Amino acid sequence: MGVNKQASQPAHHRTDNQVIRGTGGSPGIGIGVAWVWQEPVEPAGPAPAVHDAGAEWQRFLAARDRVRQQLANVKARLAREGLRDEAAVFDAHQLILEDPALADPVQQRIAAGSFAQEAVLAVIEDLAAIFETMDDEYFRLRAGDVRDVGWRLVRALSGAAPPRPPAGGPWVIVAADITPSQTAEVDLGAAAGIVTEGGGAMSHAAILARARRLPAVWGTGPLRDRVQAGDLVIVDGTAGEVILRPDAATVERYRRRQAAVQVTVEEARPDPAPAATGDGHPIVVAANISVTDEALLAARMGADGVGLFRTEFLFMNRSAPPSEEEQVNAYRRVVAALGDRPVVFRTVDVGGDKPAPALGIHPEPNPFLGWRGIRYCLDRPDVFKTQLRALWQATTGELWVMFPMVSDPEEVERARELLEEAREELVAQGRPVARAARVGMMVETPAAALALDRFVPWVDFFSVGTNDLIQYLLGVDRGNPKVSRWYRPTAPAVLATVAQVLEAAQRTGRWATVCGEMAADPPLAAFLVGMGAQELSVAPAHVARVKRLVRALRRDEARAAAMEALKAPNAEKSWAVLEEYRRSAESRAAGNAAGQS
DSSP: OOEEOSOSSOOOOOOOOEEEEOEEEEOSEEEEEEEEEEOOSSOSSOOOSSOOHHHHHHHHHHHHHHHHHHHHHHHHHHHHTTOHHHHTHHHHHHHHHHOHHHHHHHHHHHHTTOOHHHHHHHHHHHHHHHHHTOSSHHHHHTHHHHHHHHHHHHHHHHTOOOOOOOSSOOEEEEESOOOHHHHHHOOTTTEEEEEESSOOTTSHHHHHHHHTTOOEEEOOOSOGGGOOTTOEEEEETTTTEEEESOOHHHHHHHHHHHHTHHHHGGGGSOOOSOEEOTTSOEEEEEEEESSHHHHHHHHHTTOSSEEEEEGGGGGSSSSSOOOHHHHHHHHHHHHHHHTTSOEEEEOOOOBTTBOBGGGTBOOOSSGGGSSOHHHHHHHOHHHHHHHHHHHHHSOSSEEEEEESSOOSHHHHHHHHHHHHHHHHHHHHTTOOOOSEEEEEEEEOSHHHHHTGGGGGGGOSEEEEOHHHHHHHHHTOOTTOTTTGGGOOTTSHHHHHHHHHHHHHHHHHTOEEEEOSGGGGSHHHHHHHHHTTOSEEEEOGGGHHHHHHHHHHOOHHHHHHHHHHHHHSSSHHHHHHHHHHHHHHHHHHHHHHHHHHO
């Protein structure tokens, strides 16, 4: 886990109640002494004195065998805790470990003169960097999984053991980031919580923290240099806050809240019941997923279906595209995990922030305006048709499929033609296919949002991808730290455009889903419900929270708040209007629940 920076006992008793805000998502209250680690820059243990490429490759293979067994042990440990579904996270790690995209460049570097440890480090950082440059939060967070596997390999090569907190505690783990392995191996008897400078609630580490009921706050920004040896720390995983060096009164207040932790733990519990507003408007709350193991989590958390399956994950970090059979098997696993609940498959969306060398997608001068999404698919009907054939075979029921990055009705028309051609080919071959298909499109370009009526003849539903739509509307690359502060979901142009899309969907009788990050943000979710969204699709971890929010709202009141926000002069005032309504609605709902108990 890294290098401990402090002694096991408090060194001072300074108090200042400094509040640091991050992102919650693993609820509960943790109170303990900070234990800060840094991953070492260089791997422990010396390299051999003489470079022997054959011997170094064999060392790598032996290390891979040891890591393979370690991953099996972690899965077994989680299974003993009753977390079999969460243990599936390490299936993804196993895939990374066995992927030629890792082994081949390691072998090449070794042949070129690198020792095994430095070769692994270099390749892992190259792979992680690919994920970290992506716009999609889910893919950015996968860098942690890549580094997790890499550091296991480095330790297996060097013989180093991951450090553990000293005796004592309870400890609040403070780190730059935390890997899924580290989270799975935390001693629950000694740990009070987790705080990370990076990461997020969609990471596999966050999934495991919630499952193990470890309060955690992610993405605080620079923090470790502000935490000193012996500092007392409070982790409020529900509010997403960290209190450094609290005074006695603050500690007592949080201990009382900690005693009621079973209430706050509801945040992480499954919620299979349908959600409807207080005035009777049903809202579907679905899950966004990217890999098949997340389908099990979505089902377990009570998602009403999958509103967005990012199929491009199957196409990335590999030397050749997945075969039709491989895709069929992957899609069937997702359908099986959700049972009779619908799964919306987004066709492969590569390009932009998602390079895929296996598909011929390489860096471009301006990739977000380049060869990506449906443009790529229509230019490569061989790749696209193979995926469409696989999708038809994934279910015998109803197939839900949607196309990304659409800007012209002709794109949807041509994509539908290819979809039908794929079905006809399969029928002619005597293969079983879905009985029908519902076709949708992502609304994430201004061209689509501002002329939605023109797409109506070709689609059954619209799915608003607010992440890309916002950055195209505002001309802001949210992954660029120099301008990301201008990425404002409550900017007047954004709210007005989203409202226009939802109203157009209602007017034309088309189903309207919002699958971007706005759907999981409580004040913004209230805006979306008020403007007529019929479905909110969020990360599996947010399903229960969003369902509770929906039940606290009234559609008429939410619409009134939304209309007031639309009239506000700037992003800050729009946010204030929506947050005030969200707070009052949830406060009223909590009061009603208390009165009924």
